[in-house]
Amino acid sequence: xxxxxxxxxxxxxxxxxxxxxxxxxxxxxxxxxxxxxxxxxxxxxxxxxxxxxxxxxxxxxxxxxxxxxxxxxxxxxxxxxxxxxxxxxxxxxxxxxxxxxxxxxxxxxxxxxxxxxxxxxxxxxxxxxxxxxxxxxxxxxxxxxxxxxxxxxxxxxxxxxxxxxxxxxxxxxxxxxxxxxxxxxxxxxxxxxxxxxxxxxxxxxxxxxxxxxxxxxxxxxxxxxxxxxxxxxxxxxxxxxxxxxxxxxxxxxxxxxxxx
Numbered sequence: 001x002x003x004x005x006x007x008x009x010x011x012x013x014x015x016x017x018x019x020x021x022x023x024x025x026x027x028x029x030x031x032x033x034x035x036x037x038x039x040x041x042x043x044x045x046x047x048x049x050x051x052x053x054x055x056x057x058x059x060x061x062x063x064x065x066x067x068x069x070x071x072x073x074x075x076x077x078x079x080x081x082x083x084x085x086x087x088x089x090x091x092x093x094x095x096x097x098x099x100x101x102x103x104x105x106x107x108x109x110x111x112x113x114x115x116x117x118x119x120x121x122x123x124x125x126x127x128x129x130x131x132x133x134x135x136x137x138x139x140x141x142x143x144x145x146x147x148x149x150x151x152x153x154x155x156x157x158x159x160x161x162x163x164x165x166x167x168x169x170x171x172x173x174x175x176x177x178x179x180x181x182x183x184x185x186x187x188x189x190x191x192x193x194x195x196x197x198x199x200x201x202x203x204x205x206x207x208x209x210x211x212x213x214x215x216x217x218x219x220x221x222x223x224x225x226x227x228x229x230x231x232x233x234x235x236x237x238x239x240x241x242x243x244x245x246x247x248x249x250x251x252x253x254x255x256x257x258x259x260x
Contacts, residue, residue, distance in 0.1 A: 162183050
């Protein structure tokens with residue numbers, strides 16, 4: 001398990017019938033997450049993505065976001081998780097600065113981005129998770145997530161543990177967002193280390209609240225996938241909702257930041 005997506009595959013083989021990801025719409029079991037990740041990777045390869053190409057994922061905390069991020073890594077690409085709260089000008093900068101070749105987002109967010117940058121350079125394809133968008137880039141073909149996941153099977157290019165698997169961007173509160181890269185080795189060792197010193201097991205149910213666009217937030221996924229835990233993802237607006245979710249979902253772990 002030298003690559004991050006291999007850790008998911010190994011856990012899915014051991015805990016295939018256990019819940020892996022839950023959001024407001026329902027729950028995905030580990031077997032389904034592994035299958036969807038493999039399908040997403042095949043779809044991205046079918047679109048022409050090569051090893052090391054950047055895939056930007058601008059989605060709220062929902063099961064599709066985790067599948068898209070791991071699918072990009074499985075395809076040999078570099079996942080670029082983008083904070084869903086960022087505005088179109090900030091996202092446009094991240095797309096240009098990271099050299100993203102593919103964008104995965106919602107139809108509404110895509111329409112906002114089209115108004116900001118009508119003709120983005122380098123963006124080869126756009127995938128929307130909620131059906132055809134109201135507006136799209138004329139130079140970049142747009143398809144739905146369903147179409148991506150039903151692409152023919154494709155063999156992923158070989159990867160090694162020192163390959164970059166993710167690019168995390170700062171919030172841009174001071175200047176423009178800046179990116180920092182992580183390798184498969186860094187992410188795998190981090191997931192093993194954190195799950196070990198926290199004593200995580202398959203019975204845990206961590207609540208993912210910090211954005212996956214930060215390494216700290218993404219570790220909620222990788223750490224849970226290391227041991228077969230079930231991640232509950234929440235986009236919350238009020239403290240009461242957060243507290244109610246902790247109780248209702250029987251949450252055993254919460255990663256937080258001081259303002260929270």
